[in-house]
Amino acid sequence: MNKKKVLNDPVYGFITIPGHLIFDLIEHPYFQRLRRIKQLGIAEYVYPGALHTRFHHALGAMHLMGEAISTLKSKGHLISDQECEAVQIAILLHDIGHGPFSHVLEHTLLHHVSHERISLLLMNELNKEFDGALDLAIRMFSGQYERRFFYDLISSQLDIDRLDYLNRDCFFTGVTEGSIGSERIVKLLDVVDNQLVVEQKGVYSIENFLTARRLMYWQVYLHKTSICAETMLIQSIRRARELVHAGQSVYTTPALEIFITNEPTLEDFRTHPQYIQAFTQLDDYDIWACIKQWTVHPDRLLAHLSTMLLNRKLFKIRFFDVPPSDEVFEALQAQVLALPGVTEADLPYLVVRGETTNSAYLASRQPIRILTKDRGVVDVSEASDLPTIKALSQIVRKYYIAYAVKGI
Amino acid sequence: MNKKKVLNDPVYGFITIPGHLIFDLIEHPYFQRLRRIKQLGIAEYVYPGALHTRFHHALGAMHLMGEAISTLKSKGHLISDQECEAVQIAILLHDIGHGPFSHVLEHTLLHHVSHERISLLLMNELNKEFDGALDLAIRMFSGQYERRFFYDLISSQLDIDRLDYLNRDCFFTGVTEGSIGSERIVKLLDVVDNQLVVEQKGVYSIENFLTARRLMYWQVYLHKTSICAETMLIQSIRRARELVHAGQSVYTTPALEIFITNEPTLEDFRTHPQYIQAFTQLDDYDIWACIKQWTVHPDRLLAHLSTMLLNRKLFKIRFFDVPPSDEVFEALQAQVLALPGVTEADLPYLVVRGETTNSAYLASRQPIRILTKDRGVVDVSEASDLPTIKALSQIVRKYYIAYAVKGI
Amino acid sequence: MNKKKVLNDPVYGFITIPGHLIFDLIEHPYFQRLRRIKQLGIAEYVYPGALHTRFHHALGAMHLMGEAISTLKSKGHLISDQECEAVQIAILLHDIGHGPFSHVLEHTLLHHVSHERISLLLMNELNKEFDGALDLAIRMFSGQYERRFFYDLISSQLDIDRLDYLNRDCFFTGVTEGSIGSERIVKLLDVVDNQLVVEQKGVYSIENFLTARRLMYWQVYLHKTSICAETMLIQSIRRARELVHAGQSVYTTPALEIFITNEPTLEDFRTHPQYIQAFTQLDDYDIWACIKQWTVHPDRLLAHLSTMLLNRKLFKIRFFDVPPSDEVFEALQAQVLALPGVTEADLPYLVVRGETTNSAYLASRQPIRILTKDRGVVDVSEASDLPTIKALSQIVRKYYIAYAVKGI
Amino acid sequence: MNKKKVLNDPVYGFITIPGHLIFDLIEHPYFQRLRRIKQLGIAEYVYPGALHTRFHHALGAMHLMGEAISTLKSKGHLISDQECEAVQIAILLHDIGHGPFSHVLEHTLLHHVSHERISLLLMNELNKEFDGALDLAIRMFSGQYERRFFYDLISSQLDIDRLDYLNRDCFFTGVTEGSIGSERIVKLLDVVDNQLVVEQKGVYSIENFLTARRLMYWQVYLHKTSICAETMLIQSIRRARELVHAGQSVYTTPALEIFITNEPTLEDFRTHPQYIQAFTQLDDYDIWACIKQWTVHPDRLLAHLSTMLLNRKLFKIRFFDVPPSDEVFEALQAQVLALPGVTEADLPYLVVRGETTNSAYLASRQPIRILTKDRGVVDVSEASDLPTIKALSQIVRKYYIAYAVKGI
Incomplete structure (x- = not known):
């Protein structure tokens, strides 16, 4: 059976499934379930096109992760086929613990358990079923793998997760101006001292990424x-x-x-x-x-x-x-x-x-690091030319009261 | 309350709701139900992005109908505001009788009743509720209005329905090569003797439209x-x-x-x-x-x-x-x-x-009419330069057997 | 002769020429000359697709101006057909005084004369040729028309010029992440006290617009x-x-x-x-x-x-x-x-x-005004929720030395 | 010096230059000259966006050739790095012999010499300058290399040349409905008996490709x-x-x-x-x-x-x-x-x-071959389900007289 399937994705054109193990994970009922969980909960009530699912997002993130790994390899970093597969599995499954309506019901259905914890539980279940084939992916996902930059790719303020969902959400909502240069940013990634960094010339793309994220928060994710x-x-x-x-x-x-x-x-x-x-x-x-x-x-x-x-x-x-x-x-x-x-x-x-509440960037938490021309590494909020990043770090908080207007 | 709402549509950018009556029809539970009926049934199992609904399609068709009416008016045809509203209502509601999974279950759930019949039933129900405001729309929809071209716009081999769904289905499946020049075709519409016609210079767009439709049939609608x-x-x-x-x-x-x-x-x-x-x-x-x-x-x-x-x-x-x-x-x-x-x-x-079975074009049934340069009207399959249209009229029929491959 | 021509524009789809006078202006050799002046000078040496011309930009701006006027009319502002034509002419001709390579040679070929001055000269020439038909357009263009918001549309920090060129430059360079929601912004325009304003809910679109502009400056306009x-x-x-x-x-x-x-x-x-x-x-x-x-x-x-x-x-x-x-x-x-x-x-x-040098926003110069929910008007940099705008107002200046690396 | 440059291309997003030799060829004045030759001659007089050049097309074709080679390799065909580079060079340089205005002046400036002949001459010149590094590329280009499918990729009725220019011309003219699924077709390519073939399931994409080509001929290339x-x-x-x-x-x-x-x-x-x-x-x-x-x-x-x-x-x-x-x-x-x-x-x-004159497909000349499900190879016009291909093979010829309407 041909497990090198190609899927249509209106965002990237085509997504190629890179190998047998990943193909089998995608076929697994745990993963197929994501077909039935909308990425943006009930945002379709505002944006009728926003019907895309965690399934599609996870596939997109896997695709983009492949591009990121290709970039890093082309810049001379040694990454084994096993590592490449593992980090693609980790991003593929990072949202597998999401429940109905994604974030919307996250704290209503399960008061005490975040979706990340369940993702990890399910990855462990799958690992048993697949005889330990997910060991490395799980170490990466839980931040225990020594090559730290893999974790940065999976979960940080510039992770592949965000690089996929921002563009995907723009595409399906039709809020085109929120689109970010995911593919440009991916090409500007590098690794220094085991940390993920962005080349200096990418600072404006990062600024645009953070502003676009802010826009999407107020325009879509937190729409009244x-x-x-x-x-x-x-x-x-x-x-x-x-x-x-x-x-x-x-x-x-x-x-x-x-x-x-x-x-x-x-x-x-x-x-x-x-x-x-x-x-x-x-x-x-x-x-x-x-x-x-x-x-x-x-x-x-x-x-x-x-x-x-x-x-x-x-x-x-x-x-x-x-x-x-x-x-x-x-x-x-x-x-x-x-x-x-x-x-x-x-x-x-x-x-x-x-x-x-929304802050576009928190320097304190897994900062976005810029590789300067003299090969130094600085936090993006310290990079020159970017007066806005500090401003973007401010937390914007809004309070609301929602109330009925029709009798029972 | 502002009833001139603007909706985001990734296909057209924005859709403006043209007035109060249409706004209220869209708000009606009958129409809101279309949010829960996917345009392409279960095609999402092949094309993960194909989650768009009859709701979105109906709004898109209403928008495109508005463009078509503008074009006809700019060519000197007198169309009253009332007619304009009526034809937009007719196209908005043309699919309101669709049941779950659109065409897929059409003959399983209801053996004896087509969705068009139910659309008409529901339009009559709505008409009662709206005190006869849908009279003209219903006459147009059921082909009883004397200005026949309105019916051509609602239901023919070049109707606004197809002009919207082909592009929309392409967009959400990612099969970009199936896209048709809806907006170009709409601008080439005209009316002669109460019949909808296409200007001569649009014949290649029509040919492309018919071929694209064929492509979408085999690539999407009838995908194995x-x-x-x-x-x-x-x-x-x-x-x-x-x-x-x-x-x-x-x-x-x-x-x-x-x-x-x-x-x-x-x-x-x-x-x-x-x-x-x-x-x-x-x-x-x-x-x-x-x-x-x-x-x-x-x-x-x-x-x-x-x-x-x-x-x-x-x-x-x-x-x-x-x-x-x-x-x-x-x-x-x-x-x-x-x-x-x-x-x-x-x-x-x-x-x-x-x-x-699929035939891209049936000359026998509400033909697509071309307005030649000398102001004659011919069936598109008779227009010169189009050796393919006749070929497209052939009915292609395929037989299949679907069968289980896993034990119970 | 049909002067209601429709032109193809990959950015907007189609551009319709709204009437005879504008058709004749477009046909005039002064305007046709803009076909031979690239919008971005020699940026094609970095972005091979950036070959678009002032001609196309001027037509695009005229189209977008038509959309803006429609929006304002739909919000109850009385705008006469004559005013509508005049403001479209003004934006159509606003760049007619550009010389070869647009800004690149502006101060090399003509030390003492800005392109805006020559635009005005040429508009006056055309006005003679067209027997005064451009009177109102010229008054609007030179800020002498009493309804001030027309001037804001033609020339301000949120003018139609920028709304067109930013998206157009993104499109042809391929720097998609710089795209702005021109059509959304246009729909959010309003007029208060004869001044152009943006509805409150548009503030994030404005922020995105200003950041995108900054991005385009460093990424394209001032590319090394x-x-x-x-x-x-x-x-x-x-x-x-x-x-x-x-x-x-x-x-x-x-x-x-x-x-x-x-x-x-x-x-x-x-x-x-x-x-x-x-x-x-x-x-x-x-x-x-x-x-x-x-x-x-x-x-x-x-x-x-x-x-x-x-x-x-x-x-x-x-x-x-x-x-x-x-x-x-x-x-x-x-x-x-x-x-x-x-x-x-x-x-x-x-x-x-x-x-x-580049500053994305200068509050001191024709500010962008926001219409708050209580119908007040504030400068965008004073609007709440936008910590970044003040930051964007800082002037960023860079110095450079360009030098040969090959012998003669 | 970094010769792994990445170029922006609004059609494909990014084009990566695959190596040093190709980088140096692109830098050569012979190739840079293509920046100054428009792909579509004077079609910009009808489609103001159609300003793209042979330079951009050649780069795009090189990119797409890389994708085609990747596909063939993934299907188990052994292709050496040297062959891969050679076939990319061949397509990169295939149009280097074009003169001003591409086809428009081809027989006016040089009565007796086709642009392909000059391409070959110039490739030989470059080969001398690059010490024979283009030997294999030239053999492929002139059909002398024993692995015939390379020639099919460079020059046939389904060559990479057409797969690039059709989409590129659509993009810049704005005639979106002419777009073809280049990337889908490329993924469906295979090789049987040293001949390029398309997988059976690609027949509708081929039909669409041929019809789109016809559309572009009448709508753009032969526009009145x-x-x-x-x-x-x-x-x-x-x-x-x-x-x-x-x-x-x-x-x-x-x-x-x-x-x-x-x-x-x-x-x-x-x-x-x-x-x-x-x-x-x-x-x-x-x-x-x-x-x-x-x-x-x-x-x-x-x-x-x-x-x-x-x-x-x-x-x-x-x-x-x-x-x-x-x-x-x-x-x-x-x-x-x-x-x-x-x-x-x-x-x-x-x-x-x-x-x-235009015929969309000529079965007699390097036919497009389909790989049937039982691994047979047939001409596309013989494949079942495609009543249109034969029709598309008919030569459509039009005669014209162009004449002045203004006195001297």
Whole structure:
């Protein structure tokens, strides 16, 4: 069987699967599940084209990683075929632990476990199944491999993950001006002292990359309409869980059930195989199946939230530069309470506060390093000509209240 | 409230919603449902980017219709604001009767009713709700409006529907060479004797359009892997229905249930409101929710088909230029019967024959008309310089047998 | 004759010429001359695709201006057909005074006259020829029209000129990450108190626009190889002029001759028609024709410079953050003097210092104004959430010395 | 010095120069000359973006050849590094013998010598200069290398030349619907019995490629306005040559002079080095420099033709399906003669007949071969499912008369 398959990718043209092991990993149900998890959660409610999945992103990142390794090899760095395969596997599987709606439900479905932890768990599972073939990939992914730059490629402020998703998200949303020169940046990568660096002449591309990322945050990832839809989704699940805990019957798909009734810790995942079993069955379709079924649930609040979400009758939102005062919050509560059919008990589901935060660059955390012309290495925020990077490091925080505008 | 919204569309850049009525139609749950129906069914199993929906296509067609009307007006044809709105509504809603997976399940879920008939039913429902505001759109859609060219724009071999979906499908699959010059063709449209025509200088664009369409048929719409996945999906539903009819318990979502247990006719749709009620709740998510639940069904055949489909372990396929002989078919049956766990009774679900057919252009059916330089009108297949059009009119038919390669 | 022509533009798809007067202006030899003036001078030596012309840019800007006017009208601003035509004419002709190689030779061929001044002169000439039809366009162009926002559209830090050329330059160079959301920005334009403003939600697009502009400056407009080629071109012309002044015979094309032998002032242009006559004949081809002929000139320095430039054997360059010391400069002179065939007298042509400067945004000069949600108007650098704009306002200055590396 | 340069190409993103020898060939003045020869002659008069050069095309073809070789190697064909370099050199230099305006003036400047012959001459010159390093490339280029498929890649009906120029021409003209799946086709190439073949599943891509080529012929290469401009250019040179032969003084650039006064044969090129010397100096700029100078020539016909061409006041054209009768021709002559200032003697320059011809595919000439699923090899026009290919093989011929519409 031909395992050197070529896939169409509107972003890069073609993606070639580099070998048998990777082909088999892609064929594995754990990885195929990513076909059913949208990269941008519910952003499709704002950008109708944003339907792309973690599956496509993971393949794209694997492709771009291959380009990065080619560049490094062409600059004289010795990288073995085994290392090359391992780092491609690591990036291919870096998001395999994502649950339904990616980040949107990350802290709703699993309070205590980040998706990275589950990615690692699943990679270990796959490693058993593949007789240790993922050993090196796992060492790289968890930062334990001595050639540190592989980890920089997998996870840093200029990792292949971001280089793929920014362009991919631009492409499918249609926000073309957010596109970054991924392929140019990849060609400018180098390694010094086991650290990933960017050639000096790439500083403007880096600046553009960081600004584009900021743009995408406010224009797409933290778009007000997305936040409203996400809030409604989270409140629906919260309500369903509450009803279940109160002993009521609520439809859940087989895979979702365990996560509605329990709140497993990472330790639970490690010791009770049924969590992994269920989690690897779980995807966006479970959530949508429930939302759809809940629209006819006897609990009028659950039915209301689900129906409104399904039909895109969304909350409104107000943003604040500082945390809104209780007066403001209570005034909105009063306004919602005045809607037909709304009771005091519904308010926690219909008026919700939150905050969003974004800093384009944090020098303190795995900095982006520039290789100067005299072969020195500096943090990009120290490189000359870039007055903006320091400014980009400032954390921008916004507070919001999302609230219902229709009665129940 | 601002109803002049602008939407991002990676294909055209931006789509502007032209007015209040159209805005309200887009907001309607009937139309929002199209967000949950993929344009290309399960083609995403071959082209991972092909996740775009009927929702996006309908908006794109509405946009392109606006461009077409502008062109015709600039050429001196009087078109009233009311006509302009009506024809945009007609194209916006032309696919509103599509069910889950678009064409894939069209004849599986509803044996006796085409999606166009349901589109018309739903448009009539909406018309009631909007107090007759859709009267003219419905007359245009059903070919009853006296200015015939509006119908040509909505439904013909060069309609706005095709001009949008071909480019859109190219874009999201990444099969860039299938792209057609939609915007060029639209600018070359004209009207003579109430018929839609294309200016002479557009003949090469038309030829390219027809060839591109052919390319997309074989490369995408009738791709062998898609056919295999579709076959498995259809067999799963067939099996579920059979079990239900045999009195077994099979999970179905509320909206799907009625279509698994009954086979309504168009007359049933007209006389029993519960069919429309259920149909407008039905979308891809219902199907996927069932497939996922069926993977743990006690019927090992249903569980097998669903699990294989979900994990993309697909049938294989063989194509034939003539109908394959019974010998060939029986040989494949024998081969499948030899797989572990397969019984005689499973064969009708595991070895399936079918045929696909495609002709790029049928002169007999609403021909594409060319306006020659001396203001005559000829069928494009009669226009000089186009030796290929006649060739494109030939019907190409392929026969296939899809069959399982894994035991149960 | 059909004057509603449609032109192909790979950037926007199609550009429609909006009417007769504009059609006739485009047909005029003054405007057709722009076909022979490259937008980016000699940047093609770095970016082989950067061959686009002022002609194409002017048409693109006219197209985008039409979009901007449509947006403003849709937001309720009354703009007459006459105003619409005038502002499109003004942007169409805004660069008509550019000479060969656009900015590169701007201060070499004409020491004392900026291209904007000549644009105005030529617009006045055309106005005579068209019997005053350009009156309003000229008033707008020169900032004398009372509705000030038209001038903002023609010339400001967010004018249509920049919105076109940034995207166009990205497209043809292939530096895709420099692309800006021109069409999004145009849709966010509004007018308050006769001033052009951008809606609040556009601030990230503006930030992206300013950063992209910075990127294009360093990556394209001030690319080191471009500066080297430009320096050699300027030195060639300087040398030719010197030889002419010394009484030697040097080939020049008819149109160029007058500008090699004279250095006309704006006043000369106004009073001596032969300058305008010659200038409107002058384009890139004159310069290249001379460079080619000069390769066989008996003066070995002129021949050397021309031959090297023609064959792309370029100077090298060194950049400095502060003005380089005389020691540094003299050391480079000594190095060049040591090349075979180089004499002391050649040095001023073979070792050249200069500086480049760039600030992405200057709040002091026609600021970009943001319309806040409470309908206030603030300078973009005062808008919240944009820590970077102030940083972008800093002037970045670089000093350089370009010098020969091959003997004569 | 870093000879592994990366160039920006808006068509492919980036082009990497694969090694030292190729780098040095690109730097050679013979190759740099191609920067000054437009790929599409004067098509920019119709498509303002069509300014791309033979230089860029040659680099693109080299890049695509590298991709083709990678594909063949990945399919198990042994190709040495030396062969890989040679075939890339061969395609890089395949057009080096083109003169000004590419095909437009090919038979006007040199009656007896095709550009391919001059390419070979120049490759031999370069081979001497590079001490035989081009031996293998030359053998491949001239069809003498025993591994025949290399020649198929360089020159056949599916050569890399066409795969590059079709996409490139689409890109820069903006005729996006003419784009072909070059990268898909390249991935489907294979070699059987030393012949280049395409995998069966690529037949629709081939059909699309042939149709797109046809589209580009009529839409771009043989566009009526291009033909008019080309005719005027050719007549200008014809007139200049006639004047020179009549002993009058006519400005020509040094490089052009020898080809205006003489009509060298291939033998002359071989035996008189001054022809090669002059030819390698000759480019589009020589022609434009002359056209511009001729606008003020005392011969009123030459001045008229040049001025009209420069200012894009073009001839009109009439097309015919059969050769136009003498009556038709004479009627047009009479019409032109009636224009102010036109004399009998001017007519041969102002009324010109010609013909254009195009067949998308000629089975008789280096056919495109398909590798069927049972490993047979058939001509594409014999492959099933492709009713159109035979139709595309028909030669379409058009006759035209181009004629002046303005008096002198």
